[in-house]
Amino acid sequence: MHELVFLTGARAGQLVTVNRTMIAGRSPECQIEAPDPNASRQHCKFIFDGQSVMIADNNSSNGTYLNEVRLAAPVRLEIDDVVRLGETRLRYQLQGGDDDSGASSSIFDFREQDEDLSQSIVLSVADLAQRNQSPEVLAQRLAAIIKVSHTLVNIDKIDEIFAGILETLFEVFPQTDRGFLMTGHDVNLLEPRAIRSRDGGMTENLSVSTSICRHALSTKAAILFDSSKGGDFDQGMSIVSLKIRSAMVVPLLVGEEVLGLLQLDTPDRHRAFAKPDLELALAVSQQAAIALNNALLLKKVSQEATTRNNLMRFLPGPVVQQVIDGQLDIAVGGRTCTGSILFSDIIGFTALSETLDPALLITLMNAYFKRVVPCIQRNGGSVDKFMGDAIMAVWGVPIDKGDSALQATQAALMMQNVLIGFNSLQQHEGGPQLAHGIGVNTGPVTAGNIGYEQRIEYTVLGDTVNTAQRMEATAGRSQVLISTGTWEALQGKAYGIALPPVRVKNKAELLPTFAVRGLRLDDEIVLHLPCRSGGKTVFLIRRLVDGSFILLYPEPCELLTAPLLTDAPEWPGIPLGVPVMESVLPSQDSDGHLVRAQVRLSDETLAGLLGERALPCALVWEQMGRSAVAAK
Numbered sequence: 001m002h003e004l005v006f007l008t009g010a011r012a013g014q015l016v017t018v019n020r021t022m023i024a025g026r027s028p029e030c031q032i033e034a035p036d037p038n039a040s041r042q043h044c045k046f047i048f049d050g051q052s053v054m055i056a057d058n059n060s061s062n063g064t065y066l067n068e069v070r071l072a073a074p075v076r077l078e079i080d081d082v083v084r085l086g087e088t089r090l091r092y093q094l095q096g097g098d099d100d101s102g103a104s105s106s107i108f109d110f111r112e113q114d115e116d117l118s119q120s121i122v123l124s125v126a127d128l129a130q131r132n133q134s135p136e137v138l139a140q141r142l143a144a145i146i147k148v149s150h151t152l153v154n155i156d157k158i159d160e161i162f163a164g165i166l167e168t169l170f171e172v173f174p175q176t177d178r179g180f181l182m183t184g185h186d187v188n189l190l191e192p193r194a195i196r197s198r199d200g201g202m203t204e205n206l207s208v209s210t211s212i213c214r215h216a217l218s219t220k221a222a223i224l225f226d227s228s229k230g231g232d233f234d235q236g237m238s239i240v241s242l243k244i245r246s247a248m249v250v251p252l253l254v255g256e257e258v259l260g261l262l263q264l265d266t267p268d269r270h271r272a273f274a275k276p277d278l279e280l281a282l283a284v285s286q287q288a289a290i291a292l293n294n295a296l297l298l299k300k301v302s303q304e305a306t307t308r309n310n311l312m313r314f315l316p317g318p319v320v321q322q323v324i325d326g327q328l329d330i331a332v333g334g335r336t337c338t339g340s341i342l343f344s345d346i347i348g349f350t351a352l353s354e355t356l357d358p359a360l361l362i363t364l365m366n367a368y369f370k371r372v373v374p375c376i377q378r379n380g381g382s383v384d385k386f387m388g389d390a391i392m393a394v395w396g397v398p399i400d401k402g403d404s405a406l407q408a409t410q411a412a413l414m415m416q417n418v419l420i421g422f423n424s425l426q427q428h429e430g431g432p433q434l435a436h437g438i439g440v441n442t443g444p445v446t447a448g449n450i451g452y453e454q455r456i457e458y459t460v461l462g463d464t465v466n467t468a469q470r471m472e473a474t475a476g477r478s479q480v481l482i483s484t485g486t487w488e489a490l491q492g493k494a495y496g497i498a499l500p501p502v503r504v505k506n507k508a509e510l511l512p513t514f515a516v517r518g519l520r521l522d523d524e525i526v527l528h529l530p531c532r533s534g535g536k537t538v539f540l541i542r543r544l545v546d547g548s549f550i551l552l553y554p555e556p557c558e559l560l561t562a563p564l565l566t567d568a569p570e571w572p573g574i575p576l577g578v579p580v581m582e583s584v585l586p587s588q589d590s591d592g593h594l595v596r597a598q599v600r601l602s603d604e605t606l607a608g609l610l611g612e613r614a615l616p617c618a619l620v621w622e623q624m625g626r627s628a629v630a631a632k
Contacts, residue, residue, distance in 0.1 A: 003015050009544065013590065021046065024045070026040060030042060039060070043060040051193050054076050060085065064085055066084075087546075122221045166194055170196065181260060182261050190260070217258055222278050246272035248278055336444055341392070376411045395408045397460055413527070419436065424554065424594050435478065439469065443463070445460040445465055467511070470511070482516055483512075484512050514614055527541050530566075533557060533559055533565075534562035538553040547600070550597070550598060559597070576607060582597075
């Protein structure tokens, strides 16, 4: 599934599924609305061709940027590319791993209606071989086959093969206006893989005749339609519900195996396809099918070799991909590497579990994990294990890219923020509300396979892991505690409170810790800062590039009349002033029943919290840790 995730702005964190061509801009009429004063009303266009997504500027005033380079022409997006319109950034990603399974089936509407095929030209590979062709026709066919071979010979990626086939056929048949390619040998399992129009126009909402596809697949024959020949085609029925005057449907064959179908069509009655075109298309499609089949075989061999050479009994998500890519040999044993470890668990879970029916408890925990685990995965982490209500996640293992501390801390703040919306839903439904403490530590760990022949598990061990767990056990409600190692690895991007050194289990020396309340990402700051406003709990969750804040609050709430007071365990009762409302924003799925608003405060540093140095804590642990939570 193709997705865009808002990284900045008022919609930061929100996901948008791209399953059609979509306009992005400031206007509420856009399919992707970006409430950004620096964006044009219809700023740019995300073009979905059934297999991939392209980004194109839409004559915007300030331009569209891809990875901070201004677009001069449409560009195909790669995984983790960042698009910027105004000050709003969106990252392109795929949900669910390798997207070779095909595009969304919503691209095509398969329509079960019989077509009149009596006036159509039907040509099989056998018919092609039996025909006596003139030297001119054979030369044309050879030239077209050579063109396809040159285009596809060095392509081994499936999506590039699909696009290359259509691109070449558009060159061979200049009258072609639209083309699409589907894979599969059964009409009920056909998957659209690539779509192209000559003018680059909209290609969604295509309606495909099931009967035509079935006939081409079952007979393994190419079909030529021409509106001048009569039949249902002349009366408006067509392969695609557009103004088609002529079309060719050609199966992709390797021997007797059907890999899929091609269609080329044109709305120009004066340049309709003829029988020689169908013969040429059938000949060229055989070469294209061979290239596609070779790519599929290479992929299969690669997957089988990886599976044979690596024992994949259990691996975290990103590590699985490293194994598949051949980056990691997971033979039994270990290696030392630098990573970041996150532990979280629910405060008061034992007492809660004693009061709930077991079935309700399982339902509650599954709903909780469904909210918080994606925060880890979307920030490049791997869930190492679940331990009842606790989670252990790792970053930078076994390959550290240098950003493990940043990603782990961002995931921790996101986990605290998504729990806000989860609890609002629980409150609305009369269910129990949850609180969790989180600890993050960065340092050397030993990573490898632990176990024996019948059960083996890839995991991490060492003092860094143990310390992260001890910090989590110390963290109170809504707290993210990080070690000195993690704070230093963040290189000034973190904002928070320097806590008194704490004594933890099995540690002779006191442990310095920081309570993180903010993290700078580009020009914005992700926050998790609980506050009180008129007796209600509200949350500051982001500071935007213009100095305004995103705030979540319950209704009713006297938000504009009462001053905000901090309600963090380690930093309570600090006045932040009365917020000035900028606008009420559209809610996101993660908000639950809370209202999302953009507000301004007189002090953009939040009483010095968002300064260059961590603020000192005026409390002792007995006043803010888990023991204090239990006392309340």
